[in-house]
Amino acid sequence: MKILIVEDQRKLGLFLKQALIERAYTATWVGSCAEARDALCETNYDVIVLDLGLPDGDGLALLREWRSAGFNEPVLILSARDAVEDRISGLDVGADDYLAKPFSVEELLARLRSLLRRQSAVKETVLQHQGVKLDLLSRTVHLNGQPVDVTSREFALLEIFLQNPGRILPRTLISEKIWESHYDVDTNLLDVYMSRLRAKFEVPLGKALFKTVRGVGYQLI
Structure with a gap:
């Protein structure tokens, strides 16, 4: 399974990438909206972990753009914005899950497994x-x-x-x-x-x- 991590903090992005690789996933890390767009043009991903505070744009706007373009793969928002209103906004725009920072890596992995299981109903596994x-x-x-x-x-x-x-x-x-x-x-x-x-x-x-x-x-x- 291929997972795209969109996270502007290099240390966190590389940490998450390594954690996924160690669990036999194929993970790619990018740090901006532009890099995320390029990554999705180059290949397909099974799930995306998306930060909202990106250096060249807002993650919600990027997600809205993806959904408008017909991109239906699951997206998990990972953000320091932890107010109820922020979670509602993220889910309304098209996110499949929302996890606030700071977070437990094990919880993140569990949520990703859940999203992947849902995808398995319509994807070849x-x-x-x-x-x-x-x-x-x-x-x-x-x-x-x-x-x-x-x-x-x-x-x-x-x-x-x-x-x-x-x-x-x-x-x-x-x-x-x-x-x-x-x-x-x-x-x-x-x-x-x-x-x-x-x-x-x-x-x-x-x-x-x-x-x-x-x-x-x-x-x-």
Whole structure:
């Protein structure tokens, strides 16, 4: 599941991103309205965590803009504005939930899980390809019916491929979605994780699943 964090406080934004990644979600952090618009143009997200006090605009206006444009994904407002009137305004504009700062990270994660469960009623939550089955809700992976143990990062990497079968994924794209920076990929850490996926899936299957596109990235075939 992909989560977009729109939060102008760098420290908090990176903290939330890391907390989500550690729980096997794919998280992206941006710090302004403009960056949020760009992020949504580039890819789809399953849920958005939205701060209201942004440096280049108001979060409520941004949310109103999204809803007017037909964006229906769940949005959780995370804001220091904790008056009842503020909560009502946020929900009336189109937010699906509202959490005031300061907050408990565990409560935030619980609320996100709740929003994702609601989305599961209308979204595909099981991804399958060539005998590989990945369940986004239970966070489990099976190969031809047999469970496969994967790390949270391997799960996130596999999720990206299963969401884009046949598509050549550039190394930079994978880096942005899985790691904090491009540096890790430059040190061949991505190749290490791809070797692990191949050992866990290609070896038992006896056939190739992942194709290396030299100078570009990888492809699920």
